[in-house]
Amino acid sequence: MRIGEAAAAAGTTPRALRFYEQRGLLPPPARTSSGQREYGPGEVALVRVIRELLALGLTVEDLRSRAHRLHLLAQNPQARCDSSGRPGAFSEVVDRRLATLDGEIDRLTRLRENLARRASGNG
Numbered sequence: 001m002r003i004g005e006a007a008a009a010a011g012t013t014p015r016a017l018r019f020y021e022q023r024g025l026l027p028p029p030a031r032t033s034s035g036q037r038e039y040g041p042g043e044v045a046l047v048r049v050i051r052e053l054l055a056l057g058l059t060v061e062d063l064r065s066r067a068h069r070l071h072l073l074a075q076n077p078q079a080r081c082d083s084s085g086r087p088g089a090f091s092e093v094v095d096r097r098l099a100t101l102d103g104e105i106d107r108l109t110r111l112r113e114n115l116a117r118r119a120s121g122n123g
Contacts (some may be wrong), residue, residue: 001040002039003017003036006039006044006047007046009052010048012047016051017037018033019082023060024067025049025064025067038043039076046070046071046074047075048074049074050063050070053073057097057101058093058094059097062111063093066090
């Protein structure tokens with residue numbers, strides 16, 4: 001299928017597919033004789049995994065560091081992000097992102113408390 005069809009099947013845009021390819025998340029697809037990108041069901045599944053992981057709070061850089069393993073999640077959508085602790089496992093990336101999110105939640109909680117105190121005249 002062509003880029004527009006693949007993007008629609010994955011719930012995204014052709015621009016996003018080209019972006020994922022440029023960033024190394026999506027391998028370069030096969031090309032037709034006229035040079036147009038050709039995608040199959042495997043690439044569409046991979047794009048869905050990429051979009052899901054990005055929606056969960058991982059960054060493009062997080063995924064790029066594990067791009068060589070994304071196809072495993074595409075092949076088995078029920079698989080975990082591998083908490084085995086093996087080198088190259090997703091667990092390192094997930095643990096780092098969770099720590100970052102926890103830090104941001106703490107910072108925002110303090111900010112909210114300070115603003116609430118200030119608004120109530122207690123700060």
